Amino acid sequence: MYVGRFAPSPTGPLHFGSLVAALAGWLDARAAEGRWLVRIEDLDAPRTLPGAADDILRTLDCLGLGWDGPVLYQSQRSANYKAALKSLDTYWCGCTRREIADSSIGRPSDGAQIYPGTCRGGLAPGKTPRALRVRTGTEEIVFADRVQGPQRQIVAREIGDFVLLRADGQFAYQLAVVVDDAEQGVTDVVRGADLLDSTPRQIYLQRLLGYATPRYLHVPAAVNAAGEKLSKQTGARPVDLARKSEELRRALRFLGQAGSDDLAHALKNWQPALIPARRVLVAVP
Ligand code: GLU
Numbered sequence: 001m002y003v004g005r006f007a008p009s010p011t012g013p014l015h016f017g018s019l020v021a022a023l024a025g026w027l028d029a030r031a032a033e034g035r036w037l038v039r040i041e042d043l044d045a046p047r048t049l050p051g052a053a054d055d056i057l058r059t060l061d062c063l064g065l066g067w068d069g070p071v072l073y074q075s076q077r078s079a080n081y082k083a084a085l086k087s088l089d090t091y092w093c094g095c096t097r098r099e100i101a102d103s104s105i106g107r108p109s110d111g112a113q114i115y116p117g118t119c120r121g122g123l124a125p126g127k128t129p130r131a132l133r134v135r136t137g138t139e140e141i142v143f144a145d146r147v148q149g150p151q152r153q154i155v156a157r158e159i160g161d162f163v164l165l166r167a168d169g170q171f172a173y174q175l176a177v178v179v180d181d182a183e184q185g186v187t188d189v190v191r192g193a194d195l196l197d198s199t200p201r202q203i204y205l206q207r208l209l210g211y212a213t214p215r216y217l218h219v220p221a222a223v224n225a226a227g228e229k230l231s232k233q234t235g236a237r238p239v240d241l242a243r244k245s246e247e248l249r250r251a252l253r254f255l256g257q258a259g260s261d262d263l264a265h266a267l268k269n270w271q272p273a274l275i276p277a278r279r280v281l282v283a284v285p
Pocket residue numbers: 006007008009041177190191192195
């Protein structure tokens with residue numbers, strides 16, 4: 001049985017980029033006669049905007065993107081994340097961002113910082129614990145994304161030991177998403193390709209925790225003309241419910257389903273193979 005999910009962070013109202021992810025996920029789940037769950041990723045309290053979760057849910061409902069079962073809130077699931085942490089090989093790291101930047105080698109492909117393992121052997125005297133990291137292995141994680149094609153990454157080499165918990169008690173997205181997807185029985189993850197690079201870390205954790213690995217489908221991340229990912233920070237406008245069909249039509253076009261301009265038609269004619277295999281795509285206004 002197909003189980004999909006949409007997992008928005010409630011940092012603001014639904015915008016075009018999140019609409020595209022929700023729509024692709026809903027269509028894929030409904031075309032497979034599966035379940036489609038909604039999970040609110042309100043783990044990062046300072047970034048959570050009061051009222052945004054309700055606003056997103058209302059917008060989905062109004063667009064006809066109905067979900068199954070109760071909505072799960074990550075802010076209520078700390079005990080589950082804590083339990084999962086217990087079985088992982090972790091250590092406390094006392095490095096500041098600056099120290100990591102100064103000692104890291106930078107990934108050749110994009111310059112992203114790789115944690116060099118400074119605190120692997122224990123905290124240096126006088127250092128305070130800042131983040132709990134998981135020890136990464138050198139095996140290559142290989143998976144086939146349904147849109148983006150074959151992917152491979154050696155987490156230890158391209159990311160390094162990554163953070164699962166901060167000293168202030170804040171659990172990391174990578175841990176929460178893996179625990180929740182597994183406990184909700186998710187078989188298919190459909191989301192924006194800005195998260196493609198996170199997927200090997202998630203598969204790595206799934207293996208350590210004995211969870212099944214879902215199938216992945218990453219749709220292009222919507223960017224503006226300046227190449228910035230659409231978000232509240234980059235001034236993305238909220239989905240306009242007064243122009244519902246126009247919004248859906250635009251999102252369907254973005255997903256390569258150009259022949260469809262309403263949900264029922266799009267569902268009958270859903271063809272994931274037509275989604276552009278691009279990491280980013282400019283959202284035409
Ligand atoms: N909460 C994440 C976001 O809004 C999505 C997480 C996911 O789909 O795995 O970008």
